[in-house]
Amino acid sequence: MDTSIKSSQRTLALFELFSLEQRPLTIKQITDALDIPQSSASVLTKSLVSLGYLEKNEQNRTYYPTLRVSLLGTWMRRQHQRAGQLPALLSEVARLTGESTILAMRNGMYSQYLIAQKGSSPTRAQVESGMLYPLACCSTGWCLLTLERKDVVGKIVRRTISEAKEDYWRETARNAIEQVQLTQSRGYAFSKGETMRGLGAIAILLPSMPGAYAMSAGCGGRIERVEAKKDLILDALNELARSVRTLKEREEHFLFS
Incomplete structure (x- = not known):
């Protein structure tokens, strides 16, 4: 991988x-969390301190983002201020269902988690923001693929079968076209072990916010538990969609009035 790309990835991963x-975080905490060499973490943080994006506390040797980082997104927060309510809406789904809930968007041939809220169940699905799963192998991905032409979906499936890093995904991707069609017909996707063995998730496509990529929301955990809570999860996700639609209408009024 190009060194400049790797450096950019590590910078974004750090923030x-x-x-x-x-x-505040120490170098060791950063190293452990990002799984990078300590020398790389030291160079990265030193560079960001010199640029004014990180502040170093010399007494306890920790780092923390400066006001400069916060100001970077000020103009976007003004333009999309209501989108900031999405984490709270996802948290409500997790609270009602007891299961982990995620907001996802398409990133190439993957579904990437933008926001992840862990459920309250002791055996909840372990989700984190930034996680990537093949579009062809997960419920949020099947929802996003309903927006694509059939030939485009076919290309993504073939590429997944050829390039997916997990053999398991290469196998489960073979049923993706059928799953996308099923998602279109019933209005939601339901994965049962295609993404991770033993785990299932129900997902729906969300109304798109102005100026944002298409998004889907999913809620999942152990397959047997998700099946038992299917109606509860669908009700919670559909209520989320209604709330997002209301936010969208208010945002459009704000932007174009």
Whole structure:
């Protein structure tokens, strides 16, 4: 991988880590969380300190984002201020169902988790923001693929079978076209072990926010538990969709009035 690309990925991963942890971090904590060499973490943080994006506390040797980072997104927060309510809406789904809930968007041939809220069940699905799963092998991906032409879906499936890093995904991707068609006909997707063995998830396509990519929301855990809670999960996800639709209408009024 090109060194500049790797450096960019690590920089973004670091700020996503701060967003997740919401506290100062040491070099060791950064190294462990990002799974990078300590020397790389030291070079990265030193560079960001010199640029004014990180502040170093010399006393306890921790790092924390500066106000400069917060100001980077000020203009976007003004334009999409209501989208900031999405984490709270997802948390409500997790609270009602007891299962982990995620908001996903398409990233190439993958479904990427933008926001992840862990459920309250002791055996909940372990989800984190930034996770990537093949579109052809997960419920949020099947929802997103309903927006594509059949030939495009076919290309993604073939590419997944050829390139997926897990042999398991190469096998489960073979049923993706059928799953996408089923999702279109019933209005939701239901994975039962295609993404991870033993885990299932129900997902729906969400109304698109102005200026944003298409998004889907999913709720999942152990297959048998998700099957037992199917109606509850669908009710919670559909209520989420109604709330997002209301946000969309308000955002459109704000942007174009």
